[in-house]
Amino acid sequence: MKVGVLALQGAFVAHATCLRSLGADPVEVRTPDELAGVDALVLPGGESTTMSMLLESAALFDPVAERVAEGMPTLGTCAGMILLGREILDGRPDQRGLAAVDISVRRNAFGRQVDSFEADLLLRDLPGGPFRAIFIRAPFVERVGAGVEVLATVDGHPVLCRQGRVTVAAFHPELSDDLRFHDHFLKGI
Amino acid sequence: MLKGGVIMDVVNPEQAKVAEDAGAVAVMALERVPSDIRRDGGVARMSDPEMIEGIKAVVTIPVMAKARIGHFVEAQVLEALGVDYVDESEVLTPADEAHHIDKWAFTVPFVCGATNLGEALRRISEGACLLRSKGEAGTGNVVEAVRHLRSILGDVRKITQADSAELYDWAKRLGAPIGLVQELAESGQLPVPLFCAGGLATPADAALAMQLGAQSVFVGSGIFKSDDPARRAKAIVEATTHFSDASIVAKVSRGLGAAMPGLEIDGLETTFADRGW
Numbered sequence: 001m002k003v004g005v006l007a008l009q010g011a012f013v014a015h016a017t018c019l020r021s022l023g024a025d026p027v028e029v030r031t032p033d034e035l036a037g038v039d040a041l042v043l044p045g046g047e048s049t050t051m052s053m054l055l056e057s058a059a060l061f062d063p064v065a066e067r068v069a070e071g072m073p074t075l076g077t078c079a080g081m082i083l084l085g086r087e088i089l090d091g092r093p094d095q096r097g098l099a100a101v102d103i104s105v106r107r108n109a110f111g112r113q114v115d116s117f118e119a120d121l122l123l124r125d126l127p128g129g130p131f132r133a134i135f136i137r138a139p140f141v142e143r144v145g146a147g148v149e150v151l152a153t154v155d156g157h158p159v160l161c162r163q164g165r166v167t168v169a170a171f172h173p174e175l176s177d178d179l180r181f182h183d184h185f186l187k188g189i
Numbered sequence: 190m191l192k193g194g195v196i197m198d199v200v201n202p203e204q205a206k207v208a209e210d211a212g213a214v215a216v217m218a219l220e221r222v223p224s225d226i227r228r229d230g231g232v233a234r235m236s237d238p239e240m241i242e243g244i245k246a247v248v249t250i251p252v253m254a255k256a257r258i259g260h261f262v263e264a265q266v267l268e269a270l271g272v273d274y275v276d277e278s279e280v281l282t283p284a285d286e287a288h289h290i291d292k293w294a295f296t297v298p299f300v301c302g303a304t305n306l307g308e309a310l311r312r313i314s315e316g317a318c319l320l321r322s323k324g325e326a327g328t329g330n331v332v333e334a335v336r337h338l339r340s341i342l343g344d345v346r347k348i349t350q351a352d353s354a355e356l357y358d359w360a361k362r363l364g365a366p367i368g369l370v371q372e373l374a375e376s377g378q379l380p381v382p383l384f385c386a387g388g389l390a391t392p393a394d395a396a397l398a399m400q401l402g403a404q405s406v407f408v409g410s411g412i413f414k415s416d417d418p419a420r421r422a423k424a425i426v427e428a429t430t431h432f433s434d435a436s437i438v439a440k441v442s443r444g445l446g447a448a449m450p451g452l453e454i455d456g457l458e459t460t461f462a463d464r465g466w
Contacts, residue, residue, distance in 0.1 A: 007430075008430050009194045046190045046193065047190070050212040054212060054426070058431070078190065108249060172190070
């Protein structure tokens with residue numbers, strides 16, 4: 001079982017470090033060939049405008065969309081949540097979503113860099129107490145379609161959602177020094 | 190989350206849009222790019238708030254702005270304007286000959302330059318949360334960026350091999366707090382990200398900085414002083430992502446037109462990198 005980490009930009013090293021600590025052998029994915037060799041994919045945080053441009057220029061956009069639609073276990077965090085949603089609000093006009101989760105995601109919804117914050121989230125699937133979630137210029141979900149489970153909210157805004165094999169989080173679990181989130185993802189593959 | 194990306198200098202909203210569309214992870218809003226500051230001479234200060242706000246209004250990516258070294262009031266103003274990062278920058282004329290800004294007093298995160306590991310650790314001790322190797326801004330000459338990156342990361346590698354007694358000597362020679370030196374020896378890495386700046390002008394320059402160990406790159410004059418800024422900007426973004434794949438760096442380097450004119454370091458009247466203490 002090979003877990004890929006989309007390595008176009010952003011926090012891919014931190015995700016790979018978490019996965020490695022849990023005994024997985026993460027692969028950095030920058031090309032269609034590298035994508036073809038993985039069984040699951042993490043889309044990290046970063047700038048979604050940058051990553052969507054790079055998905056197109058690296059000819060990865062359609063292959064990633066297809067693999068995710070075929071049921072590849074996928075985790076998207078922060079920018080990854082934005083990329084995996086159906087609709088992107090406040091993005092670049094030509095920015096496309098991978099449409100793997102039927103949600104509308106607003107970029108920078110919690111504000112600018114100085115508005116970044118941490119919050120304790122009680123997550124049903126994670127035993128052992130609340131998960132300290134780090135939100136950096138974070139998005140939130142404004143519309144949730146049928147078939148999407150909302151697993152956590154902050155101030156009433158969905159920040160963790162799941163549809164089929166795809167989980168999306170508005171925060172950065174790879175920065176929390178708490179491996180339970182990645183462990184749960186790996187066990188679900 | 191700026192890692193693995195390109196931060197571009199922009200002087201107006203139009204350039205900011207070009208940068209965002211090309212895939213920049215952030216823009217640095219300033220009135221004049223470093224090569225113009227170098228050409229014009231005189232005192233370079235924080236930019237007009239109106240100009241910074243104009244850029245903030247048109248992009249959705251983070252906006253950085255520069256304060257003079259030690260000019261904590263310029264930093265306060267930038268924080269009040271809601272910029273995402275303050276760059277305490279040697280490209281502007283220093284306001285204090287001994288002190289950098291006490292960055293712990295701020296909520297807004299700071300980026301600072303460094304030419305060597307001692308400078309880097311002093312900036313971290315003052316509260317910088319992001320470092321960039323200084324290079325020599327406005328020259329289009331990558332040699333100083335390479336020197337500074339190699340110096341910082343080379344010393345990091347040496348310190349990881351030092352024994353506990355040698356760390357005190359390292360702290361003394363670097364003029365850096367022993368606690369940070371010990372932390373670095375244990376973790377094997379700087380406690381904050383290290384980006385590369387100063388003199389990068391081509392996709393290959395960006396890939397060079399990334400292969401040497403930078404986690405992102407700043408490109409200042411190199412984009413908007415070139416023949417075709419939009420194409421060059423996008424090419425540098427792609428080269429930064431695919432930095433270890435020479436065939437992609439080759440592909441994106443084709444037909445970009447002329448890069449910015451470059452300068453020899455020996456012929457410079459002012460070396461910005463010498464500013465900072």
